[in-house]
Amino acid sequence: MNYDHPQLLDRLAAHYVLGTMNARVRRRFARIMRNSFAAQRAVADWQTRLAPLSASIPAVQAPGRVWRAIDRRTRPASAARRWQERLRTFLIGMLKPALGLFFGIVMTLGVMHQAPGTFGLQHKSSTLAASYVGLLTDSTGAPAVAASSLRRGEILSIKVLKPLAIPKHHVAQLWALPKDGKPIPIGVIPGDGKADIRLSAAAEEIFANVPKLAVSFEPTGAVKVPGSDFVLSGHCIKIW
Amino acid sequence: MTKQSENNEQLTHLLARVGQGDHAAFEQIYKLTSSHLFGVALRLLKHRGHAEDVLQESYVNIWNHADSYAAGLATPMTWLISVVRNNSLDRLRSNKTADKSRMTMLEEGDSHHGVDAGADPAALFLRASEGLRMRDCMTQLEAAQRQSLALTYYNGLSHAELAVHLRAPLGTVKAWVRRGLEKLRKCMTGVETAQGN
Numbered sequence: 184m185n186y187d188h189p190q191l192l193d194r195l196a197a198h199y200v201l202g203t204m205n206a207r208v209r210r211r212f213a214r215i216m217r218n219s220f221a222a223q224r225a226v227a228d229w230q231t232r233l234a235p236l237s238a239s240i241p242a243v244q245a246p247g248r249v250w251r252a253i254d255r256r257t258r259p260a261s262a263a264r265r266w267q268e269r270l271r272t273f274l275i276g277m278l279k280p281a282l283g284l285f286f287g288i289v290m291t292l293g294v295m296h297q298a299p300g301t302f303g304l305q306h307k308s309s310t311l312a313a314s315y316v317g318l319l320t321d322s323t324g325a326p327a328v329a330a331s332s333l334r335r336g337e338i339l340s341i342k343v344l345k346p347l348a349i350p351k352h353h354v355a356q357l358w359a360l361p362k363d364g365k366p367i368p369i370g371v372i373p374g375d376g377k378a379d380i381r382l383s384a385a386a387e388e389i390f391a392n393v394p395k396l397a398v399s400f401e402p403t404g405a406v407k408v409p410g411s412d413f414v415l416s417g418h419c420i421k422i423w
Numbered sequence: 424m425t426k427q428s429e430n431n432e433q434l435t436h437l438l439a440r441v442g443q444g445d446h447a448a449f450e451q452i453y454k455l456t457s458s459h460l461f462g463v464a465l466r467l468l469k470h471r472g473h474a475e476d477v478l479q480e481s482y483v484n485i486w487n488h489a490d491s492y493a494a495g496l497a498t499p500m501t502w503l504i505s506v507v508r509n510n511s512l513d514r515l516r517s518n519k520t521a522d523k524s525r526m527t528m529l530e531e532g533d534s535h536h537g538v539d540a541g542a543d544p545a546a547l548f549l550r551a552s553e554g555l556r557m558r559d560c561m562t563q564l565e566a567a568q569r570q571s572l573a574l575t576y577y578n579g580l581s582h583a584e585l586a587v588h589l590r591a592p593l594g595t596v597k598a599w600v601r602r603g604l605e606k607l608r609k610c611m612t613g614v615e616t617a618q619g620n
Contacts, residue, residue: 243462
């Protein structure tokens with residue numbers, strides 16, 4: 184089934200939100216949604232359309248035991264917390280250097296293995312400088328674009344891992360999606376190969392509260408807001 | 424600023440704080456929203472114990488994933504309702520024994536299941552549309568389409584369960600749901616466009 188087809192995605196999203204899917208189809212669509220920003224957006228649109236239907240459902244006071252159980256699971260009891268704090272202090276004091284080294288090596292090796300060309304790290308360094316890294320995937324979950332910038336750098340390095348089929352008279356626009364607020368236009372990326380985008384400020388100022396990046400195809404010319412669905416999306420993480 | 428947008432703004436602010444691990448903000452969200460969300464879970468599951476479990480699970484999800492809430496995609500209340508509805512529907516669909524018992528219940532024409540389910544779905548559907556911009560869209564639906572959407576949204580019926588409940592062929596009820604949704608989408612898109620102009 185071709186999940187890139189917007190009409191099919193819209194229909195599946197509607198059935199997912201309405202709740203008519205059986206368990207198997209529901210699980211499959213939930214898996215697709217995890218990797219597809221277009222599917223997430225189609226679902227969010229239907230949630231917005233149908234959410235007003237919940238307004239007529241009578242509110243019912245939940246028994247106090249529900250909150251107490253939630254509280255226990257989200258905020259450990261004080262005795263347990265004290266133990267955790269002691270353990271944490273111990274770990275930080277005794278094992279922090281060892282753990283830091285271990286995770287540093289694992290993370291560095293992982294990133295270097297995934298996209299060594301993007302970061303220019305081959306044979307140069309055994310540690311990775313504090314950076315922002317994004318890996319954008321297409322609707323099938325395949326890695327398509329890697330983006331990285333030094334924490335205080337003003338250059339965002341782009342490597343296209345899977346060539347983009349950019350429509351004629353359009354450009355591939357990269358967006359930063361902040362936790363709250365509108366998408367921020369970052370720049371135009373090429374359909375293939377590598378590029379460096381000069382950022383309007385230090386990376387930290389732009390990406391500190393940006394958990395996700397996305398790409399949409401926009402008509403040539405400056406755009407301030409996305410005018411079409413995102414074709415690629417992925418997490419933006421801090422490496423330090 | 425309307426009351427609704429004030430509430431949304433307050434919830435957005437609280438969710439942002441929860442995303443940073445602020446437990447007091449989390450407790451405030453629970454106080455503001457748990458009655459409505461418990462009503463939503465109870466409506467779908469029709470079983471107090473199951474609804475309490477789902478409510479608990481949903482708020483733990485909200486605590487763990489508040490930082491992934493995307494304000495640009497949906498209002499905070501829509502997001503919270505979706506978390507509870509998804510957990511409720513997953514629970515309904517995952518329990519095969521319960522499914523069988525639901526099918527028997529539907530075949531016997533009994534839509535209640537141990538807990539007072541409140542108003543029937545059609546009445547809830549009409550009440551929800553009153554005063555909302557979707558009212559005109561609801562009236563454009565045929566009766567069978569409206570009934571099918573109401574039964575699936577409020578009672579959590581799958582296509583197969585809907586066919587049993589309405590004593591109609593599976594293909595027919597699928598078409599009622601599909602056409603009902605298509606009409607709703609087209610109509611609401613038109614309303615949004617008109618409001619945007």
